[in-house]
Amino acid sequence: MGEKMSCPFCGTQVEYAIENSPDWYRDSSLPVYRIDCHDRCRQYWLEAISGHPPQIDPDILAFLDSLNDAQRTFISESTQHACDNDILIVYSKRSLQFLATDWHYAKAAVGSYRLDNASFRISGVGFDIANMLFFVDTENARFTLRLHQAGTAVYKIQSEIYWLQALRNKGGIKTLSPVPGRDGEMIQCTSPNDLPSRYATVYDWIPGETLGALSAAEKTPxxxxxxxxxxxxxxSVSETLELPDWFTRPRYYDIEWVTLQVEKALASGNIDDSAEAREKLASLPSRFSQFVAEHGERRDAFGLIHLDLAPHNIVVSEGQLCPIDVMQFGFGYYLSDILTLSRQLSKSEQAIFFEGYQEVRLLPKDYQQQLALFEEIRAL
Structure with a gap:
């Protein structure tokens, strides 16, 4: 039986243990308090200061004491939801400050939309402090709220919405649908308590399971x-979509980047040291340069890609496959999206996947060799 204390987040009696921080944290020698709040917050860690015994960082406790009940409930529920989604969190004063600040932003942003009697918490499917994602629940519906990183250009967000709407309207693809604010605008700007301005967007919720959560039996041909x-x-949408002058997204697969990564890998010593392996790696920039020289940025090979089209970013909803989370989308080679998904499939599934793709648009005759090249780049 562990020692007992009041949970600093929700106030219930919990067990705790003093230990070194988890190996994946920034400093595994740092003492932490592991809080086992089974009924409410689940499990989390708080940074501690060295002593006999170590004590929870007093700056953390002082900061928590400064919060109101709604903010503490938000941190408690967000921690619970993150833990339920296998996200483990070590809290410092700084990370708690980020959460509390985002509470102010989210509260103000929700008020900009027609979402009455709404509650919100972090999604738990990612813990991106810079671009925090929230679940917003009303009496009758759920939505997702994205707080975009301070300084994000509004055209970058408008470009995201433009592409999503094109996927729905031109491609007949069920994906995220933006919700207009009270003023009719899809993008809201909020600066609560004189904080720096940040943009927010809200999307309709897509119910269902992610492709990655399905059993093998459910992944039918x-x-x-x-x-x-x-x-x-x-x-196909990306290949034919006319883009407005203000459209702006990052570009991926730069020859200079590939060359730099290869040089780092060769110098690191963390590779197969055989002469054959080193020679193959050293030739990667020239082989990729040849690919670029042959294909350039022709629209049948290069265009808007999702970039993170992995099974966890595809929701199976009412029998439809729905791509979500397009935060990273930009310009790149279509082969990248194809590789991201096909590498998760068995050989027999890959054959069916490629057949389905080519029912819509043809792949190059040597696409298997091209995918192998992109697999090498992905490994850098």
């Missing part, structure tokens, strides 16, 4: 074929 078709339709 029909579903895999449909997956290939969806990706093909996404790329």
């Amino acid at each position: 029909e579903l895999i074929r449909s997956l290939g078709s969806i990706v093909g339709r996404m790329h």
Whole structure:
């Protein structure tokens, strides 16, 4: 039986243990308090200061004492939801300050939309402090709220909305649908308590399970074929979509970047040291340069890609496959999206996936060799 204390977040009696911080944290020698708040917050860690015994960082406790009940409840519920989604958190004063600040932003942002009697918490499917994602619940519906990083250009967010709407309207793809604010605008700007301005967007909730959460039996040939078709339709939209002058997104797959990463890998010593392996790695920039020289940025090969089109970013909703989380989308080679998904499939599933894709748009005759090249780049 562990020692007992009041949970600093929710106030219930909990067990705690003093230990070194988890190996994945920034400093594994740092003492922490592991809080086991099974009924409410689940499990989390608080940074401590060395002593006999170590004590929870008093700056953390002082900061928590300064919060109101709504903010503490928000931190408690967000911690619970993150833990339920296998996200483990070591809290410092700084990370708690980020959360409390985002509470102010989220509260103000929710008020900018027609979301009455709404509650919100971090999504738990990611813990990106800079671009925090929230679940927003009303009496009748759920939404997602994205707080964009301070300083994000509004055109970058408008470009995201433009592409999502094109996927829905031109590709017939069910994906995130932006919700207008009270003023009719899709993007809201908020600066509560004189904090720096940040943009917020709200999207309709897509119910269902992610592709990655499905059992092997649920991943039927029909579903895999449909997956290939969806990706093909996404790329077909990108190939023909007319982009406004203000459209702005990052570009991926730069020859200079590939060259730099190869040089770092060769110098690191963390690679297969055989002469054959080093020679193959050293030749990667020239092989990629040859690929770029052959294909350039032709629209049938290069265009808007999701970039993170992994199974956890595809929701199966009412029989439809729905790509979500397009935060990283930008300009790149379509092969990148194809590789991201196909590498998660078995050989037999890959064959069905490629068939589904080619029912919509053709792949190059040597696409398997090209995918192998991109697999090498992905490994850098």
